[in-house]
Each structure stands twice: as C-alpha cells, then as structure tokens.
Amino acid sequence: MAFTPDLRKSRMLDIEVDIAVIGAGIIGSACADELAGLGFKVALIDRSEPATGTSGACDGYISTSTKVPGITLELAVESQRLWRDLAAGIGRDIGYSQPGGLMIAETEIDPSALERQAEKLRAAGVVAELRDRPGLLALEPNFGPRVHAALYCPGEAHVSGYAATQALAARAVERGARVFWRSAMAPIEMSSDRLLRVELTSGGEKIRVAAEQWVLAAGLGSRAIGEQLGLPLPIEPRRGDLVVTERMARPLVGRFCASAHYLVAKGNPELAATSEDPRERLGYGFIVEPTAEGQLLLGSTRIFRDGDRSGDIDVTRMIVEEAVARLPALAGVAVLRGFAGSRPFVPDRKPIIGKSRKKTNLLVATGHEGDGITLAPITARLIGELAREQPLSMSLDNLSVDRFCSDPS
Ligand SMILES: Cc1cc2nc3c(=O)[nH]c(=O)nc-3n(C[C@H](O)[C@H](O)[C@H](O)COP(=O)(O)OP(=O)(O)OC[C@H]3O[C@@H](n4cnc5c(N)ncnc54)[C@H](O)[C@@H]3O)c2cc1C
Known part of the structure; x- marks a missing residue:
C-alpha cells in the first residue's frame, strides 16, 4: 500500500500506511525497523522523540542471568543472539560490546x-x-x-539504550518508514473490532494516519492508550x-x-x-x-x-x-x-506481546520492566511474524495481550 498524502480537500494531511507503530522507545523503534525491513509501509509516531522515555534513562545490559526462568529467559537467550547480528549489521555505533x-x-x-x-x-x-x-x-x-x-x-553484552533506539529509528526511516515526532495523538478512531485512524497535531500541522495494522509500543504511555481502546494494560x-x-x-x-x-x-x-x-x-x-x-x-x-x-x-x-x-x-x-x-x-512480571482478540488489527509490545533493552530484538521479530500472520518462532501464550481482560475470550 502506497503513502497517499492528499492536501486538496482540506488542510489535513491524510496518510495511509500498512502499520502504524505508537511509541519510539527501544521497543517501538525496533518494531518499526523490523516491519519496514519486511517491506511494510510504516508510520512511527511519538509524542516526543526517540529515546526520550525509559530507553534513554537506563542501563544497557543484555542479560540472561537476571531473567526469570521460563518464557522471559527463553526470550532473552534468543534476543542476545539477535543483538549480536543487529550490532554487526546496523552500521552505526550503538555502544555494543560483549x-x-x-x-x-x-x-x-x-x-x-x-x-x-x-x-x-x-x-x-x-x-x-x-x-x-x-x-x-x-x-x-x-x-x-x-x-x-x-x-x-x-x-552477555552491553549496548547504549539511547544510541540503539536512535539507530533503530534511523534505520527504519532508511527502510522507508515515515516518522511523526512531537505528535499529540487524538483518541484513535475505531470500528467495533478494529482501529482505523488517528489524528496527530504536530507544530500546528494536522495529519491523519490510517493503518491496516497497529502496534502499541508506548511503554508507560501504553496503559492510557489501552484504556481508550477498552484494553486493560495494568502497567x-x-x-x-x-x-x-x-x-x-x-x-x-x-x-x-x-x-x-x-x-x-x-x-x-x-x-x-x-x-x-x-x-x-x-x-x-x-x-x-x-x-x-x-x-x-x-x-x-x-x-x-x-x-x-x-x-x-x-x-x-x-x-x-x-x-x-x-x-x-x-x-x-x-x-x-x-x-x-x-x-x-506488569504485575505478573511478564511483558505483554501479542495480538489482541478484541481489536483484531492491534498488536501490542509493551510492559518489559527492566528487560526492554535485552528483549527489543526478539520482541520486534515476533511482532514481524504476527504482522505477516506467520507461524511464531516462540509461543506467546503466557504473554497474551488479553490476559488482563475480565473476559479474555
Ligand atoms: C534504571 C533502569 C535501568 C535499566 N536497565 C536495563 C538493562 O540493563 N537492560 C535491559 O534490558 N533493560 C533495562 N531497563 C529497562 C528498559 O530501559 C525498558 O524496559 C525499556 O527502555 C522500555 O522501552 P519502551 O520502548 O517500552 O518504553 P520507552 O522507552 O519509555 O518508550 C515509549 C515511547 O512511547 C512514547 N509515548 C508514550 N505515550 C505516548 C502517546 N500517548 N502518544 C505517542 N507516544 C507516546 C514515549 O514518548 C516514548 O518515547 C532499565 C530501566 C531503568 C529505568
């Protein structure tokens, strides 16, 4: 699907993309980079700028030893391997060493x-x-x-959370993603089971972004957006x-x-x-x-x-x-x-990664607590698989988006 800016009818800029990613921390930037690399037309939206949230105020330990055995440790083991490849291939100094x-x-x-x-x-x-x-x-x-x-x-390895987030957002742009920084989001327009479009205000300009799929990766901001969507995310x-x-x-x-x-x-x-x-x-x-x-x-x-x-x-x-x-x-x-x-x-101490059953074109990647730098590459890989409706390389059953709904079915 191509970008279709249309300035003729109004002062509103209309943009259509395949996937809109909300949040340009390490998780959203990694997802945007992965999705753009897979050939999707991506919009990456942030109310501020990349790495101005938690990802710019943290350590950068890519760790397995501090992970809870089970799904979080399994994700960390795979992500550690993905970080090595990412650091070798991204072409920017992200402060990686092992x-x-x-x-x-x-x-x-x-x-x-x-x-x-x-x-x-x-x-x-x-x-x-x-x-x-x-x-x-x-x-x-x-x-x-x-x-x-x-x-x-x-x-185990180190990376600079700040530099890696910036580098992933920059590579997403090189891969064709459109970015919308300092953009205040109006409530997302929805049908009963799908997200449709959102109006952004940025420096006096109004932009309406419509997307086939959405990725919610807004870190601490995910809870309020989830509430607007009727999706409890108790972060x-x-x-x-x-x-x-x-x-x-x-x-x-x-x-x-x-x-x-x-x-x-x-x-x-x-x-x-x-x-x-x-x-x-x-x-x-x-x-x-x-x-x-x-x-x-x-x-x-x-x-x-x-x-x-x-x-x-x-x-x-x-x-x-x-x-x-x-x-x-x-x-x-x-x-x-x-x-x-x-x-x-997240109270059950596991990130929230998966596809919502209630909003069928919504993918969620959030709630990584102290593990988000480590888990960014595997999270992005899984979001890419979900977006393409491919078989998942790891089971996400324990990380379900709907696990906090009173009626998760
Ligand atoms: C002290 C400390 C040490 C840490 N050490 C490590 C470590 O060694 N290893 C490790 O793996 N992890 C570590 N972490 C955890 C890691 O930093 C986080 O898990 C990770 O940064 C979370 O990334 P994120 O992208 O989900 O959130 P963020 O980086 O917060 O990004 C979310 C983005 O969403 C945007 N946003 C929010 N709401 C909206 C909205 N309504 N509209 C538009 N945009 C919005 C924000 O502006 C922000 O840019 C540490 C954290 C801390 C605090």
Missing part, C-alpha cells in the same frame, strides 16, 4: 544459590561458569573482600535511580556486574512495602556497568512511583556508599550526577 556479565555473591549469600541459578541458566542453553574469589578477581580485580564468588555468563512505573561517575582511563570494572540480591529486589516487589531494611524499601540491588565513554553507571533502585528524571540526593548517596563497600577504589572517583528512569512494570 565482555560477559557477572552476578556476584556477597558474604551473606550462600554460593549454592548461585549454583542453583547456574543450573537454571544452563538448562536454558546459557553458558554459565561459577567462579570462586580468585577466579572472580582474575576477571574483576577491584572487588573488595565482601564479594566472595560469582556467576560468569560470557555471552505501573517502577522508578530506577542510577549514578554516573567521571570518566576514567581504565574503568574499575570491565563488564556489567550485579549482586545476587539484585534478583531478590527485582522479583519481590512486596519487599518495598514490608521490609524494615531501608535499602529493601527502595528496592535496592547493587549493579555497576562501564559505559563506552569510560564512565561507570552505579545503581539501582525499584520504587513504585513515576516522577522526573532528577536524582534524589539521599538515594544517590546510598547508591555510592553501597558501591564503595564492594569496590573500595571507587572512593577516589568523582560522581557527576544521579538520574532516574521508570520501568514499565
């Missing part, structure tokens, strides 16, 4: 917990090596005595604070490292309400990640509230103190700033 990742055990954690995690990962096809303290120090010599063992996954903001250090000639760590306790904070949201420990009330789990610019990102929290991107001074101090307790040499490194992003959290 130094592996470490999950560290501290003195209060029994190494047998790491062994159990390693077994689950190996069962899913992940290469996972247990390292004692000398083996850990051979990889990361700056960890202090509090850290006594680690799980090393050599297939909540789960804030994560990060701290950036100054640049170093040699960063103190060479790869993403997370404490085993990070998994406890990620997987047990109720702890934030019930624990007496102030760190658990903030959903704190230690992470450190080197950036392509030679800085370190220190983190992070999991707090159920949205808000601005500014760092909180008390939380920043806590994150730095906890990081110094594990990496003593950090005490001599200057901290530049704290900032925060909000993860799109």
Whole structure:
C-alpha cells in the first residue's frame, strides 16, 4: 500500500500506511525497523522523540542471568543472539560490546544459590561458569573482600539504550518508514473490532494516519492508550535511580556486574512495602556497568512511583556508599550526577506481546520492566511474524495481550 498524502480537500494531511507503530522507545523503534525491513509501509509516531522515555534513562545490559526462568529467559537467550547480528549489521555505533556479565555473591549469600541459578541458566542453553574469589578477581580485580564468588555468563553484552533506539529509528526511516515526532495523538478512531485512524497535531500541522495494522509500543504511555481502546494494560512505573561517575582511563570494572540480591529486589516487589531494611524499601540491588565513554553507571533502585528524571540526593548517596563497600577504589572517583528512569512494570512480571482478540488489527509490545533493552530484538521479530500472520518462532501464550481482560475470550 502506497503513502497517499492528499492536501486538496482540506488542510489535513491524510496518510495511509500498512502499520502504524505508537511509541519510539527501544521497543517501538525496533518494531518499526523490523516491519519496514519486511517491506511494510510504516508510520512511527511519538509524542516526543526517540529515546526520550525509559530507553534513554537506563542501563544497557543484555542479560540472561537476571531473567526469570521460563518464557522471559527463553526470550532473552534468543534476543542476545539477535543483538549480536543487529550490532554487526546496523552500521552505526550503538555502544555494543560483549565482555560477559557477572552476578556476584556477597558474604551473606550462600554460593549454592548461585549454583542453583547456574543450573537454571544452563538448562536454558546459557553458558554459565561459577567462579570462586580468585577466579572472580582474575576477571574483576577491584572487588573488595565482601564479594566472595560469582556467576560468569560470557555471552552477555552491553549496548547504549539511547544510541540503539536512535539507530533503530534511523534505520527504519532508511527502510522507508515515515516518522511523526512531537505528535499529540487524538483518541484513535475505531470500528467495533478494529482501529482505523488517528489524528496527530504536530507544530500546528494536522495529519491523519490510517493503518491496516497497529502496534502499541508506548511503554508507560501504553496503559492510557489501552484504556481508550477498552484494553486493560495494568502497567505501573517502577522508578530506577542510577549514578554516573567521571570518566576514567581504565574503568574499575570491565563488564556489567550485579549482586545476587539484585534478583531478590527485582522479583519481590512486596519487599518495598514490608521490609524494615531501608535499602529493601527502595528496592535496592547493587549493579555497576562501564559505559563506552569510560564512565561507570552505579545503581539501582525499584520504587513504585513515576516522577522526573532528577536524582534524589539521599538515594544517590546510598547508591555510592553501597558501591564503595564492594569496590573500595571507587572512593577516589568523582560522581557527576544521579538520574532516574521508570520501568514499565506488569504485575505478573511478564511483558505483554501479542495480538489482541478484541481489536483484531492491534498488536501490542509493551510492559518489559527492566528487560526492554535485552528483549527489543526478539520482541520486534515476533511482532514481524504476527504482522505477516506467520507461524511464531516462540509461543506467546503466557504473554497474551488479553490476559488482563475480565473476559479474555
Ligand atoms: C534504571 C533502569 C535501568 C535499566 N536497565 C536495563 C538493562 O540493563 N537492560 C535491559 O534490558 N533493560 C533495562 N531497563 C529497562 C528498559 O530501559 C525498558 O524496559 C525499556 O527502555 C522500555 O522501552 P519502551 O520502548 O517500552 O518504553 P520507552 O522507552 O519509555 O518508550 C515509549 C515511547 O512511547 C512514547 N509515548 C508514550 N505515550 C505516548 C502517546 N500517548 N502518544 C505517542 N507516544 C507516546 C514515549 O514518548 C516514548 O518515547 C532499565 C530501566 C531503568 C529505568
């Protein structure tokens, strides 16, 4: 289907596409890139610009070790492979490298917990090596005595969420996608079972986009759009604070490292309400990640509230103190700033990916919480398969779009 701008009848610009993608974060940009690459005429719509949502305020750890065994881990294993191909083929610097990742055990954690995690990962096809303290120090010599063992996954990688989102949106354009930035969307016009068209206002211009299929990939904005469509998507903001250090000639760590306790904070949201420990009330789990610019990102929290991107001074101090307790040499490194992003959290802790039964031309790709950078390529691949009505390379039964409807049939 060709683009058909028609300016003769009114001041409204009418555009018809095969697929309209709403949201230009990492998920929507990856979907637009994939769909344009498959030959669809795509419109990519954002109320702001690419990477101005969560995808521009996060770490970029392409991880398997932090994933819940089951569908999320299976998606991550496949996506890690797709990231390698994407980084090699996209032709832009997206800050990708594959130094592996470490999950560290501290003195209060029994190494047998790491062994159990390693077994689950190996069962899913992940290469996972247990390292004692000398083996850990051979990889990361700056960890202090509090850290006594680690799980090393050599297939894990990093990417810049911001650069990758921008690169995917740019390649979507090269592949023919039309983009509509800073575009306020009116309510989407619908028939009883289909989405039809939407009116956009952008810088005083009005544009009406009609599409055969739609992809809802608006991160935290998906909930409000879902409400308008009569589709419950119970996504909540789960804030994560990060701290950036100054640049170093040699960063103190060479790869993403997370404490085993990070998994406890990620997987047990109720702890934030019930624990007496102030760190658990903030959903704190230690992470450190080197950036392509030679800085370190220190983190992070999991707090159920949205808000601005500014760092909180008390939380920043806590994150730095906890990081110094594990990496003593950090005490001599200057901290530049704290900032925060909000993860799109779904109560059953699984993303929402699939085709709506109620709105039959609507595909949804949202709710990736702390896993959206990792899962972007596999999400885009699956959305491409759904759009072409092809057999799916992975089952999406557990991620169903309609699972929050009172009548999902
Ligand atoms: C501190 C922190 C650390 C993280 N670390 C990692 C990590 O190491 N690895 C990992 O895999 N993941 C990580 N994540 C998670 C990851 O960042 C998110 O899962 C991912 O960025 C979500 O992408 P998205 O495209 O769904 O949402 P977003 O990036 O928020 O994009 C949504 C887009 O939709 C647009 N939009 C919203 N509403 C509307 C509307 N009504 N009309 C038009 N446009 C709209 C927004 O403007 C935005 O551009 C982290 C997150 C945080 C906060």
